[in-house]
Amino acid sequence: MTFLETLEESVSVLKVNRMRTLLSILGIVIGIGSVIALMTLGEATQRSITDRIQSLGANLLTIRPGSQQQGFLKMNSTENTSLKFDDALAIQESPRITTVSDVSAEYSSRSQVSFERNNTNVQVTGVSGNYFEIRNISIEIGSSFGPSASDNYEKVAVLGPTVVEDLFGENANPIGQSVRIGSSTFKVVGVTKSSGTGGFSGSDEAVYVPLTVAQDIIFGKDYVSAVYVVAKDQTVIDAALNQVGFFLLERHSKENVEDADFSITSQEQIIETVSEVTGTFTTLLTGIAAISLVVGGIGIMNIMLVTVTERTREIGLRKSLGAKRKAIVMQFLTESIILTIIGGLIGVLIGLGVSMIITSKMSLPTTISVGSIFLSVGVATVIGILFGWYPARKASKLQPIEALRYE
Amino acid sequence: MIRVKDVTKVYENDGTVTEALSGVTFNVDRGEFVAIVGPSGSGKSTLMHILGALDIPTSGEYILNDSVVQNLSDDRLAEIRNNEIGFIFQSYNLLPRMSALKNVILPMMYAGIGKAERTKRAMEVLKELDLEDKINNAPNQLSGGQRQRVAIARALTMNPSILLADEPTGNLPTLQSDEIISLFEKLNKSGRTVLIITHNDEIAARAQRVITLVDGKIVKDERKRK
Ligand SMILES: Nc1ncnc2c1ncn2[C@@H]1O[C@H](COP(=O)(O)OP(=O)(O)OP(=O)(O)O)[C@@H](O)[C@H]1O
Ligand SMILES: [Mg+2]
Numbered sequence: 001m002t003f004l005e006t007l008e009e010s011v012s013v014l015k016v017n018r019m020r021t022l023l024s025i026l027g028i029v030i031g032i033g034s035v036i037a038l039m040t041l042g043e044a045t046q047r048s049i050t051d052r053i054q055s056l057g058a059n060l061l062t063i064r065p066g067s068q069q070q071g072f073l074k075m076n077s078t079e080n081t082s083l084k085f086d087d088a089l090a091i092q093e094s095p096r097i098t099t100v101s102d103v104s105a106e107y108s109s110r111s112q113v114s115f116e117r118n119n120t121n122v123q124v125t126g127v128s129g130n131y132f133e134i135r136n137i138s139i140e141i142g143s144s145f146g147p148s149a150s151d152n153y154e155k156v157a158v159l160g161p162t163v164v165e166d167l168f169g170e171n172a173n174p175i176g177q178s179v180r181i182g183s184s185t186f187k188v189v190g191v192t193k194s195s196g197t198g199g200f201s202g203s204d205e206a207v208y209v210p211l212t213v214a215q216d217i218i219f220g221k222d223y224v225s226a227v228y229v230v231a232k233d234q235t236v237i238d239a240a241l242n243q244v245g246f247f248l249l250e251r252h253s254k255e256n257v258e259d260a261d262f263s264i265t266s267q268e269q270i271i272e273t274v275s276e277v278t279g280t281f282t283t284l285l286t287g288i289a290a291i292s293l294v295v296g297g298i299g300i301m302n303i304m305l306v307t308v309t310e311r312t313r314e315i316g317l318r319k320s321l322g323a324k325r326k327a328i329v330m331q332f333l334t335e336s337i338i339l340t341i342i343g344g345l346i347g348v349l350i351g352l353g354v355s356m357i358i359t360s361k362m363s364l365p366t367t368i369s370v371g372s373i374f375l376s377v378g379v380a381t382v383i384g385i386l387f388g389w390y391p392a393r394k395a396s397k398l399q400p401i402e403a404l405r406y407e
Numbered sequence: 408m409i410r411v412k413d414v415t416k417v418y419e420n421d422g423t424v425t426e427a428l429s430g431v432t433f434n435v436d437r438g439e440f441v442a443i444v445g446p447s448g449s450g451k452s453t454l455m456h457i458l459g460a461l462d463i464p465t466s467g468e469y470i471l472n473d474s475v476v477q478n479l480s481d482d483r484l485a486e487i488r489n490n491e492i493g494f495i496f497q498s499y500n501l502l503p504r505m506s507a508l509k510n511v512i513l514p515m516m517y518a519g520i521g522k523a524e525r526t527k528r529a530m531e532v533l534k535e536l537d538l539e540d541k542i543n544n545a546p547n548q549l550s551g552g553q554r555q556r557v558a559i560a561r562a563l564t565m566n567p568s569i570l571l572a573d574e575p576t577g578n579l580p581t582l583q584s585d586e587i588i589s590l591f592e593k594l595n596k597s598g599r600t601v602l603i604i605t606h607n608d609e610i611a612a613r614a615q616r617v618i619t620l621v622d623g624k625i626v627k628d629e630r631k632r633k
Contacts, residue, residue, distance in 0.1 A: 001516060001517065001519065005516065009516070012505075012509075016504040016505060017504060310503075314502065317500050317502060318502075318513070318517075319485065319488070320459070320461050320488055320494060320500070321488065321489065321513050321514040321517060321561070322485050322486065322488045322489020322490065322514050322517040322518065322565075323485060323517045324481070324482050324485040324486075324517070325481055325482070325485075326482075327517060397481075399461065399462050399463060400461045400462075400488070401456045401461045401462040402462070404500060
């Protein structure tokens, strides 16, 4: 039999056994589709998590006022006044501190903010230096303000999207408008990105103004609520922590670490937890992929094996009419290949379609997991062909009468 | 051309041993018309399968055209089944869901005969067996007798020199049965060897030689003078 005839024969067998053909294709489609969908979803989730963590700033140290040990309960009722803007300045300017690249301070408190007749009570944060860069706060419209704004007592404000909505209504552009904070008027220069659309750090319900303005004009306080220190790179985070810690201890005239009137937390602690999480996630992903591969594979295998009795009889019959072993094996191999090609194509399309729908619904980054396509198509093809071909090969070695009697 | 030497066939299933053939020896010359008779379960089909190179004996030798069948390669056996022997199964064994025409074409496809030629030949044989209006029916859309005739048609298309028929007319009315046997006689006259299993005494009476099997042994082997 020529190749064309073998192909023709396989197609006619597949056509005539419509149900069996559909079920085999379905098995392959489900096998491949589920692997691709699950793996893409997993990879997208993992990427979204790492993206968000990265946006927190990996090299960041946060210094907060107050002693490190306050018993079992963290006492937030009384404000701690031990940390000053001068501390931030000193850290930045001291030649002894070699591991820090940038410093920013913030003072944060709630205040009434109003525009015309609308008003809202929100967290107003006075910020100094390159606060927006350091804390990774992205601007949606307009711009943020730089270090000079605080130095020059500029009355400018960057609003969170929720504040904009409360004061100006939905989809309004507040740039250039004036809002009242406390008893002063501020010009709106920017709006931050909503945390729902990728701006993870920072709250949607926040107002940012220059630190000096917040301290002197709005709230009348001379201390700060936090100082952010950026280590030069990830390898010197611990060194930076120690340098800054001992430097401040000395500045505040404290002898021992236990007496410190401030605490420093490093982003590294978070990162560590997170990498543990992503590690677990990767294991989970591999598990999901493995399970869906096994499930899909067994699906394909089953449908191929279910028909083995009928196929064995068919092989017996074909042999008794003069089919050579090679002709039989070729026919069955061709059938399996046709099935896996059709099922594979549909499976890839469905898998990609489903994962695109899910990732867009969950506003995850749309990734196409190329690995999952190769893996699933590879495994499905191998299983499909193996379980189409192997029983056929076995049956083709039987005496025709034995194959015809097979049950 | 057919030499069967002390052939036995033993089936073993879950410890139960059945000796379907126990020491069968006979020869058939080219151009003979032989009827094989015997009670049900006496081993007739088993013997026929061995003669058709569809099964191998447990012991003994089957020599076809001077070669020991057990020693032939799988491919050579396929060729013999394809173009030297026409086999009509007791249970038809048609390919399910495929049309009658397709079933008849199958052996010619494995013989490498071109598409136009094999379709033409299949149509001729089917016509001769009164099946020209059923060529597109699948086996499950045919009556028992029609299926039997499709199976006969399939065995004839390759013009085999040996025709082995296991109760080929069991499902046919006397008239049609007579026609089939006449067809076999005609083929026999043109030099083909015909072996036919039958329960029908009239058909057996038309053969030149009647072999009677009982319990896997030949108990009678009669040749008639014509
Ligand atoms: N695959 C098998 N396994 C076990 N025993 C078998 C097998 N095939 C046939 N037999 C046994 O071998 C014996 C001969 O069977 P065979 O089919 O040759 O009989 P037969 O003469 O053709 O009968 P019938 O006239 O009913 O067709 C029977 O006893 C049967 O039960
Ligand atoms: Mg029988």
